Amino acid sequence: MKKQELRKIYKQKRTDLTDAEIKEFQENIYKQIFNLDLSEVQTVHLFLSLRKFNEIDTSSIISFLREKGKRIVVSKCNFEDNTLSHFYFDENTVLELNKFGVPEPINTEQVNETVLDLIFVPLLISDKQNFRVGYGKGFYDRFLSNCRKDAKKIGLNFFKPITKIEDVHEFDVALDSVIFPK
Numbered sequence: 343m344k345k346q347e348l349r350k351i352y353k354q355k356r357t358d359l360t361d362a363e364i365k366e367f368q369e370n371i372y373k374q375i376f377n378l379d380l381s382e383v384q385t386v387h388l389f390l391s392l393r394k395f396n397e398i399d400t401s402s403i404i405s406f407l408r409e410k411g412k413r414i415v416v417s418k419c420n421f422e423d424n425t426l427s428h429f430y431f432d433e434n435t436v437l438e439l440n441k442f443g444v445p446e447p448i449n450t451e452q453v454n455e456t457v458l459d460l461i462f463v464p465l466l467i468s469d470k471q472n473f474r475v476g477y478g479k480g481f482y483d484r485f486l487s488n489c490r491k492d493a494k495k496i497g498l499n500f501f502k503p504i505t506k507i508e509d510v511h512e513f514d515v516a517l518d519s520v521i522f523p524k
Contacts, residue, residue: 352475472518
């Protein structure tokens with residue numbers, strides 16, 4: 343299947359999840375993340391979840407990483423050129439909703455992608471080659487292409503990867519792995 347069709351199908355599948363399913367799936371995903379070897383990781387990029395889209399709630403992951411002494415980085419969207427800017431996210435960071443309801447930091451230090459050791463990536467669905475379908479604006483592919491080659495890129499998803507996304511193109515960045523409920 344092609345991205346446009348997959349995007350429509352998996353947005354609906356995510357919308358159709360019950361609160362109980364979301365809770366169960368998230369707990370499974372959290373357990374997998376909490377068992378990762380993070381000994382070489384200092385700085386982690388995470389997305390801030392949008393509950394209205396039934397995205398995986400990253401607040402428990404953020405708390406876990408902070409307890410482990412990791413620096414957290416989150417992004418701001420630039421809708422003029424579909425790029426992301428990155429900022430440290432600590433207990434004192436103030437968040438403000440952008441025009442699309444996405445929480446973004448407003449009072450913290452900007453950082454370059456090259457400081458990131460681990461990036462957790464949102465997605466709607468992925469395939470067995472670790473390519474992903476997102477919301478379709480290319481924010482994350484642009485961002486990931488600027489990260490260090492040794493930075494780990496891990497997708498977070500409620501659904502098992504499909505066999506193949508038919509219309510992967512040269513600018514799509516494959517993830518190193520995808521965590522989904524087992």
